[in-house]
Amino acid sequence: MKRDTINYTLVGAVVVGALVLLLVGLALITGRAVASDDYFVRYRNVTGLRYGAPVFYQGYRIGQVGKVTPERSADGTRYRVALAIRRDWPIPQDSPARLQSSGLLADVSIGIREGTSRDMLKPGGELKAEEGGDIFAAMNELAGEVSTLTRTQISPLIRTLSQRVDSITGAIDQNAPAILDQTRGLLDRVNRASDSLNDLLKPENRAAVAGTLAEVRKLSAELHGTRETLDKALGELADIAKENRPEVRRSVQDLGSVLAALSSRMDVITHHLESSSRNLDEFSREIRAHPNRLILAPKADKLQEEPQ
Numbered sequence: 001m002k003r004d005t006i007n008y009t010l011v012g013a014v015v016v017g018a019l020v021l022l023l024v025g026l027a028l029i030t031g032r033a034v035a036s037d038d039y040f041v042r043y044r045n046v047t048g049l050r051y052g053a054p055v056f057y058q059g060y061r062i063g064q065v066g067k068v069t070p071e072r073s074a075d076g077t078r079y080r081v082a083l084a085i086r087r088d089w090p091i092p093q094d095s096p097a098r099l100q101s102s103g104l105l106a107d108v109s110i111g112i113r114e115g116t117s118r119d120m121l122k123p124g125g126e127l128k129a130e131e132g133g134d135i136f137a138a139m140n141e142l143a144g145e146v147s148t149l150t151r152t153q154i155s156p157l158i159r160t161l162s163q164r165v166d167s168i169t170g171a172i173d174q175n176a177p178a179i180l181d182q183t184r185g186l187l188d189r190v191n192r193a194s195d196s197l198n199d200l201l202k203p204e205n206r207a208a209v210a211g212t213l214a215e216v217r218k219l220s221a222e223l224h225g226t227r228e229t230l231d232k233a234l235g236e237l238a239d240i241a242k243e244n245r246p247e248v249r250r251s252v253q254d255l256g257s258v259l260a261a262l263s264s265r266m267d268v269i270t271h272h273l274e275s276s277s278r279n280l281d282e283f284s285r286e287i288r289a290h291p292n293r294l295i296l297a298p299k300a301d302k303l304q305e306e307p308q
Contacts, residue, residue, distance in 0.1 A: 036063055036084040037123035041097045041110070042071070045131060046079045048108035049099065055083050057112045062089045065110060083110065083127070090120040091127070099132025108132070 043049075046068060053065040066082035085091070094115035101108050112127065121127065199205075241248070262269075 035087045037087045038066065039083045039085055039091070039121065039123065039125055039127055041081050041083065041127040041129045042078045043081060043099065043129050043131060044076065044078055046081065046099070048101070049081065049110075050107070053107060053109050055085060055097075055110045055112065057089065057091070058114055059111070062086050062112075081110070087123075091115075092117040093119045093121045093125075095121070095127060096130045097127040098130035101132070 049065065049068065051065060051068070054061050055063040055065060063083055063085035066084050068082075069080045071078050071080050083097070091112065092115035094117040095112050096115070097110050097112050099108055100111040
């Protein structure tokens with residue numbers, strides 16, 4: 001009987017100790033209650049945000065998320081998120097609150113970035129909201145855009161390329177015999193040209209080709225000498241023209257004077273030439289009509305004297 005009493009006492013002590021440990025663990029897990037003030041922020045998308053999510057200020061936890069209330073208006077639906085923040089923690093008015101996640105599979109939390117304003121936000125005030133990036137939503141949007149691009153651009157491009165490749169392949173298959181025949185003919189002509197070149201460069205013709213090349217080199221050397229002679233002659237002509245430039249200028253001036261004199265006498269000279277030409281025509285006509293007049297001169301015409 002005594003032993004049973006001792007066993008019950010030990011069992012009771014163990015149970016009491018377990019309850020105490022449980023209460024201590026719950027206290028450590030949930031934390032001690034701290035006086036807090038309510039703030040709020042509005043978001044258009046609160047994917048992954050839940051009640052009790054932590055609120056961080058520059059990475060330091062200062063509170064948790066309270067109630068999330070949807071608000072509908074003409075601009076669309078927005079969500080009013082209540083924040084329970086420590087009462088002894090002042091927040092500048094221009095501090096933004098951003099939805100964030102510390103990892104790919106981590107819960108969504110709210111991170112407050114410290115502002116630069118000297119005025120502190122009063123309890124119950126509204127924080128400036130910054131929408132967070134959802135990697136899964138971004139991946140879904142990217143996948144949709146890739147699907148649209150594949151359906152509207154890549155698939156038609158592949159079909160067009162396939163049609164072009166089929167067309168080119170068909171053209172090649174259709175024209176391959178003609179191309180092969182032309183290639184064979186070209187090779188035959190090349191072979192004939194090669195044979196002709198070999199015939200030209202036979203040992204008995206190489207001496208003639210070498211002699212021709214030697215003559216060409218000799219002619220090139222002679223032309224080089226001729227060019228030097230011509231250069232020298234041109235240089236001498238230039239020197240002569242340079243030395244006799246005043247005489248040449250005077251000759252040109254004299255020639256200009258002569259031409260000017262001839263120009264002034266040109267009317268008289270032309271008149272006499274015309275008169276001489278007329279007399280010569282008259283003389284030729286008389287000789288053709290009366291050849292004997294070259295031997296016998298005709299009698300002179302009687303001139304009537306005019307009365308005075």
